[in-house]
Amino acid sequence: MSDTKSPVHEQVYHTLKSQILFGDLVPGQPVTIQGLADALDVGMTPVREAIRRLISDGALVFQGNRRVSVPLISDSDIDQMKFARSSIESELSRRATPNLSPADIDELERIDQCLDSMIADGDINGYLRLNHAFHKALYAHAHAPILRDLAERLWLRFGPSLRVVSGRFGTQSMPDRHKDIIAALREGDANKAALATAQDVEQGMELMIGALASA
Amino acid sequence: MSDTKSPVHEQVYHTLKSQILFGDLVPGQPVTIQGLADALDVGMTPVREAIRRLISDGALVFQGNRRVSVPLISDSDIDQMKFARSSIESELSRRATPNLSPADIDELERIDQCLDSMIADGDINGYLRLNHAFHKALYAHAHAPILRDLAERLWLRFGPSLRVVSGRFGTQSMPDRHKDIIAALREGDANKAALATAQDVEQGMELMIGALASA
DNA sequence: CAGCAAAAAATTTGATCATATTGTGGCGTG
DNA sequence: CACGCCACAATATGATCAAATTTTTTGCTG
Numbered sequence: 193m194s195d196t197k198s199p200v201h202e203q204v205y206h207t208l209k210s211q212i213l214f215g216d217l218v219p220g221q222p223v224t225i226q227g228l229a230d231a232l233d234v235g236m237t238p239v240r241e242a243i244r245r246l247i248s249d250g251a252l253v254f255q256g257n258r259r260v261s262v263p264l265i266s267d268s269d270i271d272q273m274k275f276a277r278s279s280i281e282s283e284l285s286r287r288a289t290p291n292l293s294p295a296d297i298d299e300l301e302r303i304d305q306c307l308d309s310m311i312a313d314g315d316i317n318g319y320l321r322l323n324h325a326f327h328k329a330l331y332a333h334a335h336a337p338i339l340r341d342l343a344e345r346l347w348l349r350f351g352p353s354l355r356v357v358s359g360r361f362g363t364q365s366m367p368d369r370h371k372d373i374i375a376a377l378r379e380g381d382a383n384k385a386a387l388a389t390a391q392d393v394e395q396g397m398e399l400m401i402g403a404l405a406s407a
Numbered sequence: 408m409s410d411t412k413s414p415v416h417e418q419v420y421h422t423l424k425s426q427i428l429f430g431d432l433v434p435g436q437p438v439t440i441q442g443l444a445d446a447l448d449v450g451m452t453p454v455r456e457a458i459r460r461l462i463s464d465g466a467l468v469f470q471g472n473r474r475v476s477v478p479l480i481s482d483s484d485i486d487q488m489k490f491a492r493s494s495i496e497s498e499l500s501r502r503a504t505p506n507l508s509p510a511d512i513d514e515l516e517r518i519d520q521c522l523d524s525m526i527a528d529g530d531i532n533g534y535l536r537l538n539h540a541f542h543k544a545l546y547a548h549a550h551a552p553i554l555r556d557l558a559e560r561l562w563l564r565f566g567p568s569l570r571v572v573s574g575r576f577g578t579q580s581m582p583d584r585h586k587d588i589i590a591a592l593r594e595g596d597a598n599k600a601a602l603a604t605a606q607d608v609e610q611g612m613e614l615m616i617g618a619l620a621s622a
Numbered sequence: 623c624a625g626c627a628a629a630a631a632a633t634t635t636g637a638t639c640a641t642a643t644t645g646t647g648g649c650g651t652g
Numbered sequence: 653c654a655c656g657c658c659a660c661a662a663t664a665t666g667a668t669c670a671a672a673t674t675t676t677t678t679g680c681t682g
Contacts, residue, residue, distance in 0.1 A: 199663065201459070226635060235665045236636090237452060241459045244416070248463035250556065257672070258636050272553040279494040338487040338564070341465065342557060349553070414637065441661060450639045451662090472646065473662050 201238035204228070205245055212251050212262065213351040214321055222261045223252060251348035265353050267401055273346055274397035280343050281327070281393050282386035285373065287334035289382035297377050300329060304370045311366065316358045319366065320351075326370060350400065357403040369395065416453035419443070420460055427466050427477065428566040429535050437476045438467060466563035480568050482616055488561055489612035495558050496542070496608050497601035500588065502549035504597035512592050515544060519585045526581065531573045534581065535566075541585060565615065572618040584610065 208228075211217050225243065229236040243260055246252045253263045265273075292300075303326045310318035324347065331340050358366060369392035376384035423443070426432050440458065444451040458475060461467040468478045480488075507515075518541045525533035539562065546555050573581060584607035591599035 201663080224635065225637095235663095237455070237664055240452070240456055240637090244456045244460045245463045248460045250553070259672095268551070269553055272551050275498055276495060276554060276557060279498075280491060283490055283494075336483070336487050338465070338484055338561075339491060342491060342560075345557075345560075346553075416637080439661070440663095450637095452638060455663090474646095 199238070200234050201241040204232060204234060204238050205242040207232065208242055208246060209251065209348065212246070212348060213324060214317055214355075217262045217352055219262050219264045219352045219356060222255075222259055225260075246348070249345050249348045251351070262352050263349065265350060265404070267404065270350070270397050270401050270404070273350055274394055277343065277346050277393045277397065278390045280339050280346075281331070282390040284331040284334040284336060284339055284343060285389040286382045286386040287336055287339075288330055288332075289377055289380060289385045291333045291335065292377055294378075296333060297374060300326060300370075300377070301374055303329060304374065307368075307370070311368070314362055316355070316362075320355060320358065323366075330373070350397075353400060353404070354396070357400050360403060361399075366396070366399070368392070414453070415449050416456040419447060419449060419453050419457040422447065423457055423461055424466065424563065427461070427563060428539060429532055429570075432477045432567055434477050434479045434567045434571060437474060439475075461563070464560050464563045466566070477567050478564065480565060480619075482619065485565070485612050485615050485619070488565055489609055492558065492561050492608045492612065493605045495554050495561075496546070497605040499546040499549045499551060499554055499558060500604040501597045501601040502551055502554075503545055503547075504592055504595060504600045506548045506550065507592055509593075511548060512589060515541060515585075515592070516589055518544060519589065522583075522585070526583070529577060531570070531577075534573065535570060538581075545588070565612075568615060568619070569611070572615050575618060576614075581611070581614070583607070 217223070223243070225236050225239050228239045228243075232239070243252060247254055247260065250263070252260050255261055303322055307319065307322040307326060310322055327347075328344075331343060334340065369388045372388035373385055373392065376382075376388050432438075438458070440451050440454050443458075444454045447454070458467060462469050462475065465478070467475050469475055518537055522534065522537040522541060525537055542558075542562075546558060549555065584603045587603035588600055588607065591597075591603050
C-alpha cells in the first residue's frame with residue numbers, strides 16, 4: 193500500500209501535497225505540527241521536514257508567530273500567477289508538442305474525456321484531480337524538469353483557493369481549452385498548443401479573480 | 408551578531424543560502440547533515456529542515472540514496488532557466504519601473520558602480536554579491552512577491568555554477584546590461600527596462616552554456 | 623452585586639537536542 | 653569477483669525546554 197521504500201518524511205510530504213491540492217484544507221486554515229504527527233501517527237521530525245518543504249513551495253505559509261497555515265491569496269497574487277503560469281506552462285506545451293506520439297495524445301484525450309464526465313456529474317474533486325492530471329501528463333513530455341517544477345510549485349499555491357472557487361461556482365463554469373490543446377497537438381503545431389494552454393491558464397486565473405472579488 | 412529572534416533552522420537556511428550563492432560550495436560537492444551540524448554547532452533537526460527547504464528550492468539535490476549534494480547543471484537546465492529567468496525577471500523589471508523614485512535609481516546606480524570596481528579588481532565574490540544585490544534591489548520594487556520568489560529560486564539553482572564559470576573566465580567577460588537598465592528606469596520606460604533585463608539575463612545564461620561546453 | 627479588564631496560571635504547540643534504529647557504501651576475505 | 657562484515661551517515665522518536673495562546677482568577681469600577 194504505502195511505499196515502504198521511501199522515507200517517512202517523503203510520504204508525509206506527498207500526503208500533505210495531495211491534501212492541499214485535492215483535500216479539505218481550506219485557505220486560512222491553521223496547520224499544526226503535532227496535530228499532523230498524531231493524525232499520521234509519525235514523529236514530528238518528518239512532519240517538520242515536510243512542512244518546511246511545503247512552505248518553500250508556497251503551499252503553506254509561515255505566519256510569523258510560529259504558526260503555519262494554508263495561504264489566502266490576493267488579487268495581486270493571482271495576477272502574478274496568471275503571468276507566470278501563462279509564460280511557463282505555454283512553453284511547456286510548446287516543448288512537449290514534438291515529443292508526443294499519437295498514443296500519448298490518445299492518453300491525454302482519455303483523461304480529458306474522464307474530466308468531462310466529472311464536470312457533467314459536478315464532481316469537484318474528480319474535476320480537480322483530472323485537470324491536474326491532464327496538465328501534468330502533458331508537461332511530462334516537455335523534458336524540462338526545471339520548468340515543470342516551477343509550474344508544479346504554482347499549482348500548489350493556488351490549489352486550495354481553486355478548490356474553494358470550484359466549490360462555490362460548480363464545475364460548469366470551469367475553463368476547458370483542452371480540446372483546443374489536443375487538436376493543436378495532433379496537428380503538431382507547437383505554437384497553437386502553447387496559445388491554447390495560455391488561454392486555458394488565463395481563463396482559470398481570471399475566474400479566480402472574479403470569485404475572490406465576490407467573496 | 409546573529410539574530411537571536413529567528414529560530415535556528417532559519418539561520419541555518421540563510422547561512423547555507425549564502426554559502427551556495429557566494430561561498431565555496433562547488434557543484435557536485437556532497438553535503439552531509441552531520442557535517443553541517445558539527446560545523447555550525449547546532450543539532451541536526453534544524454539542519455535537516457534547512458536542507459529540505461533548499462532541496463525544494465533546487466539549491467541542493469537529493470541523490471536518491473540518502474545523499475545530498477550541490478547540483479551539477481546541464482545544457483538543458485541552463486536553457487530552461489534562460490527562458491524562465493528571461494520571462495520572469497523582465498516582468499519584474501517592467502513592474503518595478505513605475506515604482507522607482509529617483510533616489511531608488513541612484514541607489515541602484517551606486518550598487519552598479521561598486522560592481523564595476525569589483526569587475527576592475529577581478530573580485531569574483533564581490534562581483535557575484537553585488538550583481539545579485541542589484542537585481543534583488545530592483546525586483547524588490549516590483550511588489551510581486553510570488554514572481555520574486557520564482558526568480559530567487561532560479562538564482563539558487565545556477566548560483567554555484569555561475570561562480571565556477573566566473574572563476575574560470577574572470578569577471579571581465581561577465582555581461583552587464585545594468586547601464587541600459589538604469590537608463591531605461593530613468594526614462595520611466597518599462598518595456599525598455601524589461602528588454603534590457605532580458606538581455607542581461609540571456610547573456611549570462613549563454614555565457615554559462617559556452618563555459619560548460621568547454622568543461 | 624454585576625460586569626469588565628487585566629494579570630496570572632495552565633494548556634497547547636513549537637523548537638531543539640540526544641539517542642536509538644535502520645539502511646548504504648566501502649573494505650577485506652574467501 | 654562475489655559475498656558478508658563493519659563503519660558511518662541518515663532517519664525517526666521521545667524527551668525537554670521555551671514561547672504563545674487560552675482560560676481562569678482576581679480586582680476594580682459603576
